[in-house]
Amino acid sequence: MSGNTANPRLWEGADLWTAPVATALPTDLADAMSTIPAWKAVGLLSEDGASEARDEDSTDFYAWGGKLIRTKRSKHKRSITVTCLEDNLVVFGLVNPGSTVATSAGVNTRTVKIPKTDKRSFVLELVDGDITRRRHIPQGEVTSVGEVTLSEADMQAFELTITIYPTADDTLYVDYDNDTTNAATP
Template sequence: MAGDTDNPRLWEGADFYAAPVGTTAPTNVATPLDPAWLPVGLLSEDGASESRDQDSTDFYAWGGVLVRTAKSKHKRQIVVTCLEENLVVFGLVNPGSSAVTATGVTTRTVKVPKADPRAFVLELRDGEVTKRRVIPKGEVESVGEVTLSDSALTAYELTITIYPAADGTLYLDITDDPQAVVTP
């Protein structure tokens, strides 16, 4: 059997953080995050998922021979499901809305969502291996249906569109995984 059974990853722990765009991003997996990175709290056991979408156009030479494919409109998204109804999740789900607490009672004023790009970090752990996916700029594009029930947890499925930097970078993966080591 070719391969190494130590290579596959089962991410047994994860945290997801949001911060204003431009917040100092982590450069390693050991240093604590800047205090501006706020945790969204508990995440669904389903984990996070990433999707990719792009258009492609095939070009053919006379006789039907494929000679080139042009790719455009690349879009990358990440989906996480938040299980807490805290202030961070409220802000991601309802950008432009507000919350005020007076005499122990909180009133949330929910308004029509406004554009609210944020930076994100998804931190994953598999035993002694850690990976931080740093997304410098993204935005909650959609929120899944929210169930208010006595038989299911209230959960907020966030679909976050990742915006590329001027150089085309979508995100950085920083890891101490020995399998990721680049050798010259």
């Protein structure tokens, strides 16, 4: 059997961080995301993990006789979906962009308004033992929020779908990791 048993990943832990677009990342993977105050964690995430979706149109072109000779790809879209388990100010801001929270005399008042466009940077930080991967999304936006259940039988959770927008050079995201088994050779 060929392959390397050190290559498969089982991400045992994860955090989702958000900050204004163009916020710098820590310069080293050993440095916590929290060393840069603009990065805010969304809090606990569902054990279901995160999922990445791809969507694009494709058109196949055939030569006379039915031989496939080319495929044109367009309208490429990527998104990441994650479920946040905490009802905190960071999650509130992602779920309700443009809304406000005020506190007076120990009472919080959440004024929910029609959502506004709120492009942000995101980092999905994954951990597998000693391996850390930071997926940096320079520009994305929460474009879908799943149904939120309010009951005594189910935990309240916020399923967020983050649409990833390309940068000027068409970069969707950059992964940074310390996985030596997959290091590029000079």
